[in-house]
Amino acid sequence: MTGESTKHMGQRIKLVGILKDKGILDINVLDAISNIPRHLFMDSAFQNHAYQDKAFPIGENQTISQPYTVAFQTQELKLKKGMKILEIGTGSGYQTAVLCQMGANVFTIERQYKLYRKCLKILPKLGYNPKKIIFGDGYQGYLPQSPYDRIIVTAGSSELPKKLLSQLKIGGLMVIPVGLNIQKMFVIKRKSENEFDKITKGNFRFVPMLKNKN
Numbered sequence: 001m002t003g004e005s006t007k008h009m010g011q012r013i014k015l016v017g018i019l020k021d022k023g024i025l026d027i028n029v030l031d032a033i034s035n036i037p038r039h040l041f042m043d044s045a046f047q048n049h050a051y052q053d054k055a056f057p058i059g060e061n062q063t064i065s066q067p068y069t070v071a072f073q074t075q076e077l078k079l080k081k082g083m084k085i086l087e088i089g090t091g092s093g094y095q096t097a098v099l100c101q102m103g104a105n106v107f108t109i110e111r112q113y114k115l116y117r118k119c120l121k122i123l124p125k126l127g128y129n130p131k132k133i134i135f136g137d138g139y140q141g142y143l144p145q146s147p148y149d150r151i152i153v154t155a156g157s158s159e160l161p162k163k164l165l166s167q168l169k170i171g172g173l174m175v176i177p178v179g180l181n182i183q184k185m186f187v188i189k190r191k192s193e194n195e196f197d198k199i200t201k202g203n204f205r206f207v208p209m210l211k212n213k214n
């Protein structure tokens with residue numbers, strides 16, 4: 001192992017310790033975070049800070065989510081190997097890598113063309129293979145593979161997108177931050193065709209989920 005990768009591994013172990021202290025207990029989530037080279041999903045200017053528990057710019061006015069937020073949302077998904085999951089907001093691809101590492105079948109949508117193009121390259125290069133990376137508007141979901149066991153939204157939505165709710169399996173879970181400036185994390189379980197259990201789990205701050213692609 002090179003000195004460089006030993007350094008990063010040490011930093012990741014520290015980060016995992018911070019996440020445990022903040023209440024992340026799911027061993028599969030912690031394992032994924034301890035394995036994934038977050039620095040490679042970031043611009044070189046920020047790579048030295050990659051294992052701080054902070055969000056950073058990734059260009060196009062977007063950010064790579066804070067590791068705690070990634071871990072919190074992923075823990076709430078109660079993901080099992082082989083589940084089919086739809087992610088809205090591929091962004092840097094880091095959250096996508098976490099889902100792939102945990103053995104999920106991932107469909108992920110990004111509306112910023114440059115970020116979409118970057119993810120098409122970096123994810124397979126690092127050995128993460130989502131089933132499909134889609135350039136499009138996440139408000140529409142992705143009907144060809146619907147329904148999903150899980151849906152995760154990684155941008156702040158002003159409402160609960162109806163099309164996404166309709167693409168969730170009965171018994172499935174959706175984790176989505178809802179709100180304008182500050183978002184409440186909603187964890188939604190589809191109980192039947194028309195019934196959804198909704199609970200909220202704390203406040204977070206995300207970049208906005210925008211309409212249409214650009």
Ligand code: SAH
Nearest residue numbers: 064065089091092095111138154155209210
């Ligand atoms: N999971 C990402 C988070 C990136 S920030 C990461 O860890 O890096 C949120 C992302 O959602 C941004 O890349 C933004 O372009 C994207 N986004 C915002 N609105 C969207 C929409 N309607 N459809 C798809 N992606 C959207």
